[in-house]
Structures are given as C-alpha cells and as structure tokens.
Amino acid sequence: MILLGLDLLLVIVLLISAWFALTTADLLHGVVIFIAFGLLVALAWVRLQAPDVAMAEAAVGSGLTGALLLSSLSAMRRAQARAEASKKEGDVG
Amino acid sequence: MAKPDRGDDVTLNRGRGLVLGLTVALVGGLSAALLTLPANTPRLAETALSRTPESEVLNPVTAVLLNFRGYDTLLEVAVLLLAIIAIWSMARQARVWIKLPDTPVLATFVRLVLPLMVIVGGYLLWLGADLPGGAFQGGAVLGGLGVLWVAAAVWLPPAWFRRLLRPALVIGLLAFLLVAVAVMFPGGLLLAYPPEQAKNLILLVESAAVISIGVTLTLLFIGGIPTRGDA
Known part of the structure; x- marks a missing residue:
C-alpha cells in the first residue's frame, strides 16, 4: 500500500518535472529540471524491475545528456554574446 | 539577434x-493497437529466460544483448562510432579542457573520484555476466569519468595519449566484428558463439566495447576533433 502510494507519487512528480522542464522560460532551469527528471526516470526503471536500464538512464540519460545540454547552453550564450558585441561595433562604425 | x-x-x-x-x-x-492485441500473446521473455543457462552467463539481460541478439548490440556499437564520425565531420576542431575555476574542493573531489570511477566501471563490466551491469553501464561510468576529467583538467596527459584516442574509438566495433566473423569458421553462423567459449567471448567483446563506449561518450561531450597540442 505504501509502495503503491510512493509509485503514484513518483508518477506525479515525473509528470510535473517533465512539464516544467519543457515550459520553463529559463533554459538553465530547464536543463537542471531535465537532469532531475532523468534521475526520477531511473527510479521508475528500478520500480519496473529493470536495473540495467535504470543504470544506463542515470548515467547516460541524466548525467551525460545533462552535461551535453549544459555545454551547448554555454556555447549558445558565448555565440549570442559575440553576435551582440559585433552588432554594437557595427552601430558605432 | x-x-x-x-x-x-x-x-x-x-x-x-x-x-x-x-x-x-x-x-x-x-x-x-495495444488494446486490440490478444491478451495472451506468446512472448519471447520466457524463451530467453529458459535458455539463459545455455549462454553461460547468469544475467538474462546480458545473455539477450550479447548472445541471443548480439546483432542488435553490434549495430549499437557501430551507431556510437557513426555518431563520432558525424560530429567530427561537422565540427572539425574543439578545445578539450574546460578548466572550471580551480577550487580545492573540486580538485580534491575529482582526484579522489576518478580512480574510483575506473574501478566502478570495470566492476560493472565484470558484474554484467551475473547481475545487472555490463559494457554499456560500465562505459557510461567511464564516459562520466571522461567528462569530469575534461571539465576539471586536474591532470593533462602526455602528448602520445592523443594517438590512442582513435584506436580506442574503434576497438569495440573491431573486436565485436572479429569475434562475430571468427565464430563462423568452425562451420558456425555469424555471431553464433560456441557454448563452451560463450562467456569468454562475451567478456572479450564487452571489455573492448567498454573502452570504446567510454571514449566515445567523452568525445561526444568535447564535440569535435581534439585540437593539436591540446591533448
């Protein structure tokens, strides 16, 4: 009974975190919530008795994908800063 | 903009x-579609479970991935290599070391945790024969190790290290293909391991794959060909 309750809680938190990962305006928040979402998905796999998939999900789905998203986010910000800087120079000149 | x-x-x-x-x-x-399926469709799970002992490994997931459906896993290893080739043909050069702000906490943590991750990765690989684990899980841990190493840059490898990267990328697929073809010669089929050698061959293939998976995941994170003189 307690386990069923925890499972339901897990499902609800999964849906909520998925929603916020997609809809939050700040991309950094989105990535952080996505990482948390991945760890919760790993928990869900454990509950479904698939520990192999849970390990892969925690390491690749959450950890490495999170790292990739964070690094592309910083690359995006650098590119944006460069574009704005060159635009300012253009305005002056 | x-x-x-x-x-x-x-x-x-x-x-x-x-x-x-x-x-x-x-x-x-x-x-x-799911609702129209008959309730008691024969499923492959029981066949796989009942024949796991024949594969000489105790973990049914490993038995399916590396033996019964080795073909799928072979292609998965190939897909990882293709991903790196695709990235390298789009983004030619990439800086390797990120060098996060050098705080004592980060440096100490990474120094402590990197050797541990090597052990955990190898242990997961070894464990995969009997319990949940295997090449992909171990490789993912090694990939995490690579990402941490690249991010913290606590130790820069000597110059010859760079020459090992490409062999490390292909060794998984190469070993898998060699084993797949080699078992054909005594008159067998592609990827049909002889039962008495199955466990050793699976371990060989997985050991090579774990290196390739770890290096591939790290290089995916770097996102380009490591620049010369930068490791």
Missing part, C-alpha cells in the same frame, strides 16, 4: 499545435 522573440513565438505556437496533434494521434494509435 536583438529582439526576434515576438515573431518566433507565433511560429512556435503554430508548430506547437501541429506537434500536439501528431503526439495525440500517435498515442491514440498506439493505445488502440
């Missing part, structure tokens, strides 16, 4: 309706 937000939002909203419609159609179609 100043303020394109408003125009983008309109197209985004239009696209969102389309995506929502497609998703609903897909989920609806899949649910309908």
Whole structure:
C-alpha cells in the first residue's frame, strides 16, 4: 500500500518535472529540471524491475545528456554574446 | 539577434499545435493497437529466460544483448562510432579542457573520484555476466569519468595519449566484428558463439566495447576533433 502510494507519487512528480522542464522560460532551469527528471526516470526503471536500464538512464540519460545540454547552453550564450558585441561595433562604425 | 522573440513565438505556437496533434494521434494509435492485441500473446521473455543457462552467463539481460541478439548490440556499437564520425565531420576542431575555476574542493573531489570511477566501471563490466551491469553501464561510468576529467583538467596527459584516442574509438566495433566473423569458421553462423567459449567471448567483446563506449561518450561531450597540442 505504501509502495503503491510512493509509485503514484513518483508518477506525479515525473509528470510535473517533465512539464516544467519543457515550459520553463529559463533554459538553465530547464536543463537542471531535465537532469532531475532523468534521475526520477531511473527510479521508475528500478520500480519496473529493470536495473540495467535504470543504470544506463542515470548515467547516460541524466548525467551525460545533462552535461551535453549544459555545454551547448554555454556555447549558445558565448555565440549570442559575440553576435551582440559585433552588432554594437557595427552601430558605432 | 536583438529582439526576434515576438515573431518566433507565433511560429512556435503554430508548430506547437501541429506537434500536439501528431503526439495525440500517435498515442491514440498506439493505445488502440495495444488494446486490440490478444491478451495472451506468446512472448519471447520466457524463451530467453529458459535458455539463459545455455549462454553461460547468469544475467538474462546480458545473455539477450550479447548472445541471443548480439546483432542488435553490434549495430549499437557501430551507431556510437557513426555518431563520432558525424560530429567530427561537422565540427572539425574543439578545445578539450574546460578548466572550471580551480577550487580545492573540486580538485580534491575529482582526484579522489576518478580512480574510483575506473574501478566502478570495470566492476560493472565484470558484474554484467551475473547481475545487472555490463559494457554499456560500465562505459557510461567511464564516459562520466571522461567528462569530469575534461571539465576539471586536474591532470593533462602526455602528448602520445592523443594517438590512442582513435584506436580506442574503434576497438569495440573491431573486436565485436572479429569475434562475430571468427565464430563462423568452425562451420558456425555469424555471431553464433560456441557454448563452451560463450562467456569468454562475451567478456572479450564487452571489455573492448567498454573502452570504446567510454571514449566515445567523452568525445561526444568535447564535440569535435581534439585540437593539436591540446591533448
């Protein structure tokens, strides 16, 4: 009974975190919530008795994908800063 | 780049309706298909479970991935290599070391945890024969190790290290292919391991794959060919 309750809680938190990962305006928040979402998905796999998939999900789905998203986010910000800087120079000149 | 937000939002909203419609159609179609299936379809799980002992490994997941359906796993290893080739042909050069701010906490943590991760990765690989684990899980841990190493740059490898990267990338697929073809010669089929050698061959293939997977995941994170003189 307690386990069923925890499972339901897990499902609800999964849906909520998925929603916020997609809809939050700040991309950094989105990535952080996505990482948390991945760890919760790993928990869900454990509950479904698939520990192999849970390990892969925690390491690749959450950890490495999170790292990739964070690094592309910083690359995006650098590119944006460069574009704005060159635009300012253009305005002056 | 100043303020394109408003125009983008309109197209985004239009696209969102389309995506929502497609998703609903897909989920609806899949649910309908699932509901029309007969309840007691024969499934492969029981066959796989009952024949796991023949594969000489105790973990049914490893038995299916590396033995019964080795073909799928062979192609998965190939897909990882293809991903690196695709990235390297698009983004030619990439800086390797990120060098996060050098705080004592980060440096000490990474120094402590990197050797541990090597052990955990190897242990997961070894464990995969009997318990949950295996090449992909071990490789993912090694990939995490690579990402941490690249991010913290606590130790820069000597110059010859760079020459090991490409062999490390292909060794998984190469070993898998060699084993797959080699077992054909006594008159067998592609990937049909002789039962008495199955466990050793699976371990050999997985050991090579774990290196390739770890290096591939790290290089995916770096996102380009490591620049010369930068490791």
